[in-house]
Amino acid sequence: MAALQLLRQRQPVKFTAFYSSQLGGIVTDPALMVLPFDDHMVHRGHGIFDTAGLVNGRIYDLEAHLDRFLRSADHSALALPCSREEMREIIIGTVAASGQRDGAIRYWISSGPGNLDLTPAAGAEPAFFVMVFPGLVYPERWYTQGLRVMTTTFPIKPSLYAITKSTNYLPNVLMQLEAKRAGLDNGVFLDANGNVGESSNMNVGFVSSDGVFRHPKFDHILAGCTALRALDLAPKLVDRGLLAGVEVCDIPAAEARTAREMLLMGSSVRVAPIVEWDGHAVGDGKPGPVAKALLELIDEDMRTGERLITVDY
Numbered sequence: 001m002a003a004l005q006l007l008r009q010r011q012p013v014k015f016t017a018f019y020s021s022q023l024g025g026i027v028t029d030p031a032l033m034v035l036p037f038d039d040h041m042v043h044r045g046h047g048i049f050d051t052a053g054l055v056n057g058r059i060y061d062l063e064a065h066l067d068r069f070l071r072s073a074d075h076s077a078l079a080l081p082c083s084r085e086e087m088r089e090i091i092i093g094t095v096a097a098s099g100q101r102d103g104a105i106r107y108w109i110s111s112g113p114g115n116l117d118l119t120p121a122a123g124a125e126p127a128f129f130v131m132v133f134p135g136l137v138y139p140e141r142w143y144t145q146g147l148r149v150m151t152t153t154f155p156i157k158p159s160l161y162a163i164t165k166s167t168n169y170l171p172n173v174l175m176q177l178e179a180k181r182a183g184l185d186n187g188v189f190l191d192a193n194g195n196v197g198e199s200s201n202m203n204v205g206f207v208s209s210d211g212v213f214r215h216p217k218f219d220h221i222l223a224g225c226t227a228l229r230a231l232d233l234a235p236k237l238v239d240r241g242l243l244a245g246v247e248v249c250d251i252p253a254a255e256a257r258t259a260r261e262m263l264l265m266g267s268s269v270r271v272a273p274i275v276e277w278d279g280h281a282v283g284d285g286k287p288g289p290v291a292k293a294l295l296e297l298i299d300e301d302m303r304t305g306e307r308l309i310t311v312d313y
Helices: 002-009 062-075 084-098 170-181 225-233 235-239 289-304
Strands: 017-020 025-027 047-055 058-060 103-110 127-133 147-151 186-188 203-207 212-215 245-248 261-266 270-277 308-310
Touching: 017 084, 025 084, 047 062, 047 289, 058 084, 062 084, 062 103, 062 225, 084 103, 084 127, 147 170, 170 186, 203 225, 212 225, 225 235, 225 261, 225 270, 225 289, 235 245, 235 289, 261 289, 270 289
Parallel strands: 147 186, 147 270, 212 245
Antiparallel strands: 017 025, 017 127, 047 058, 047 103, 058 308, 103 127, 203 212, 203 261, 261 270
């Protein structure tokens, strides 16, 4: 226990509460936030996860995240450890126990422990875990100066694996490591037809030369909840004259490189401008007005929108 506590003291992230169906409750000591090594999520990657935001004591867009979570469970042939309603209440209860009012909530389903085979052990019970933590933090310069990205040399995931939010993020990790080694902020996948896919753990969108906000189709990339919400809110920018339209379509890389703006979207980053791609400036090489306006819309939605659940601390 002392060694586990010392290990946790060395970590930069402070986890404030953890629910485990295997433990049968919530713990707040990070040293106890563990699971069995023979759990198939650990040694085979047979598990899924999702993340929801926590803003001023309220959970943002949890229902949309749970929708995707359950789709991922179905794609992964994972039995549910409890009902959706029970998961929802456990998530809210874990946030309340954490005392944390801003940050993120990440939750998982695993196929359970019992062996080191490819398939779960006979009688293995699927497990549910919930973690409350401060959330991922990105540099302020991403928003004020913009990101620099590259086309990754690693292949995009096949569609089934791309649309499933599983714990197997090896291609995403390799993409990010490659970008960091090149002195860049992130990477971008292209599909076999040369169309833009997604980034490491975020979606990518564009403002085309004719002023249309375009996003890649979701049949071969993860349906990011923030990207979907941005598409819901973007028509407001059409009304303001900042956009000429909103489309979800295939985006050939050659066409994407002529865009006025390139945007990164995700639960933690929200909306951030990309100003350089493969060494070439995007638009005028500066953060554009649509990225700024969409970020403001998302931030407002996270503070005052209709998709908030108040936590009873």
